[in-house]
Amino acid sequence: MSTEDGIEKIVGRFGKYQTWILFLISIGRLPTEFQLNIVVFLLPGVEYQCLDSDVNATNHCPCENPKYDQSSIASSVVTEWNLICDRVSLASLAQSIMQIGILTGSLIFGYVSDRYGRKLAVLLSLFLEAAFVAMSGLVPEFWMFLVCRFLIGAAVGGTMLCGYVLFIELCGKSFRPYVIGLHEISFILGYLLLPIIAYFVRDWRNLQLVTSVPWLMVIVYYWLIPESPRWMITVGKRKEAITLLEFIAKKNNRPTENIEHIVDEMEKETMRENQKPASYADLYKTPNIRFYTIVTAFIWMFCSHTFFGVNQYIGRLQGNIYLNVILSAVSLTPGLILVVFATLYLKRKVSVVTSFSVAAVSLLVFIFIPSNMESLTLTFAIIGLIGAYTSFVQVYLFTSEVFPTVIRNTALGFASMFGRFGGFIAPFVVNLGIEWVSILIFSGVAFAAASLCYLLPETKDIILLNSIEQTESQNENIKAPTNSTNDNK
Template sequence: MTEEDAIETVIGRFGKYQNWIFFLITIGRLPAEYQLANVVFIIPNAEYVCNDEGANMTSNYCPCDNPVYDTSIMRSVSSDWNLICDRRQLASVAQSMLQVGILVGSLFYGFLSDRYGRKIATLLSLVTEVIFVAMSAAATELWMFVACRFLIGTGVGGTMLCCYVIIIELSGKSFRPYLTGLIEIAYIVGYISMPGIAYLLNDWRNMQLASSIPFAFTIFYYWLIPESPRWLITMGKKKEAVQLLTYISTKNNMPVDNIESMVDKAYEESQKERKHHYGSYLDLFRTPKLRTYTMITAFVWLCCSHSFFGINQYIGLLQGNIYINVVLSAATLIPAMIYVIFASLYMRRKAAIIASFVVTAASLLFFLVVPKSMESITLTLAIIGQTGAYTAFVQIYLFSCEIFPTIIRNSAMGFGSVFARFGGFIAPFVVNVGIEWVSISVFAIIALVAACLCFFLPETKDIVLLNTINQTEKLESPQKLANGIK
């Protein structure tokens, strides 16, 4: 018998109301997901012929003062601001600035969410994302675009973090394995539709406008999205928690008896030996177990991000039609999402994540020995590598949510995301190093390191989400809790 989740017994594992909130969150996340998927179109390695005297219209000739760009695929940031030759590294900077913004946004929104609530942090990240993406389309100088790219990243960081946590905390324990995959619907929709948008619009500014302005309706989410009842209870807002849980129970056709007594009991448990009213990043390092979990999960997040974003950008450099390559890459994430749900239901957390990293590393190592003339096989191996990194990245979100207690859950996720952004930041520079075997080897080794680190984390499958630091520290083994042993 697994320990009962009191919230689930009151509002159901995932009823009509949670489905409605999930739908709103999924639609609202699309502007952020487009920004994660569009880099191969808006900041690519520009193709051109050099019109300088003596260059004889040679393709990709350097140095070149008068390039003639191939805009048949896309008018891009790279072509608008001549990010070629000695300015090529500026393209990597522009790509990486999104990751810097995500880093800052993860820290800011992690603190905001734990201190002032999941709702305000979620709303702010969704609305500002729309504003910043639209602003980037109006940039007239490269530095303006780079600054907007950073601001876009802050919104992406908040959206990735806060939307995930609020959905997890509104759901019951028994439904969490399904959410691990379902929460990725927004990214898959954004990724798979991006090539179509790029093909139709053929201009990076129009793409930015099309992926932002239509989503301005997210400002009305203030009246549609609730606060997390788990956060309300932990913060001692018992009256608000009772009102919200009663409302959700009514919407889900669940009985509303004993909600107040359940909230009282949950609040008392959350206050036992509690020293702080608010969690902070310092709490991640105050106690032995949490300190260990924090450092390991942070580095695993780095490995996930570095591998996924690096391989994602590398696919854009492969031979063949870029639209088809990206669509195929995106399509493979659908079975990947199904695998994530299956793994969350039937596999141990650590085994599933380690398997994903091993698949990533193995496919990349095979990539190195396959002749480049076999384009379909190299593309397949690259896509398999990206899929493995993607499933690991998705699963580490749930794993981290289960490892850390409510009082510092968002702070822990934000801290892990900081390291993920560092991994994402250096990925474009590894891709653009110019020596293929070096780039691929780095991604493969990083994936293997992450697999090894996961062995040192606790198993958390089927546990009830813990609320306080003391609950985490006093627990002999999370797996014992999953088996109902105290």
């Protein structure tokens, strides 16, 4: 197999056109980033004074007539539908139901992306995300809100996976280490903007509308976002791929003379086996793919459990909720920079395992910090969040490199499905009521994820494989020679 990336030879590692697509996807994804973190403002822990005739106490249960503290948040889902006392489990369900939606959306949009193209999956998920969030801010009943949370999650599952895969397939092999940093700009931006918006918009319904309605404009992306040329070549759309690659090459001021020859070579390499539309059954038909599928599924489950658990836990720490969330968002930026350097200079397994270990160790330390030391408590919680977040970012890249183009989105969708199981359980672990037990669980699963990473092949500097046959034949020795002069072309 060639050690050169044909797409990179044609359009360059990263040019003006890829920058434009990154900008569009990053802006379009902001409602997704808001929803991944907005739970601390929609479903916060609340203080209340029970005004029942025979009771006048703080946070007393049962309570029919609570008077909520509105000093930080004027209105939330918790206060509107009284999700306290024996109804507190409904608050956990409202947090977790979005994870089930993400599970469903990852499967559906992953299949749509591999079967019908990256572009369709990206457009549908971005538009539906904004529409469902807006709808959730208008519903009159709690059960309707739950349905909307599920639908929001389904769209989130599509935007998280399909936008990432489209972008990584438009870039050259040598630029992939930077992709994980650039693609996460929207998450950091959304995480940082959310508490600022929530500070000024303290009613949960208005907050949902403000963070969604303006993004319905993504419908115009139909004329702005391209299909993935790698996917086109994989499914035999040779002419369309050549036309698109010529267009991108011109935008990036690249030569267009040898595009047909390069595409023909890529097509020959890809089509040595009879490519059929991808299905989830393909993840289990061959031994290496089957093994990678099982291992990555558990890694994603443990990773998601840790990240979403710690993220929700920070919203319950003492202090100003808006300041805590802003500090959390700001702290992720240097972590993301470290990820880029680790991806450039360290082996994939070393960098991913290190991130998981940082999360696990910092959470263990967190258990022994006295509760009255608020600053130190927040510091180690944020360190744990950084470790969990950077591992999540790297797991996306690691998984996309392990699996070939023909089933890449399908594999990511399947792994993400297991990730949603972890995310679904996280709020219930947060609400156990015994802090050290909750933290110990989050730390333990982070250690488990680190251990499983050693079972996957090293993928640093590889050419993205296109077919299942290539993946099976490469086995552990899929790394392209780092001293090859071709790597610098």
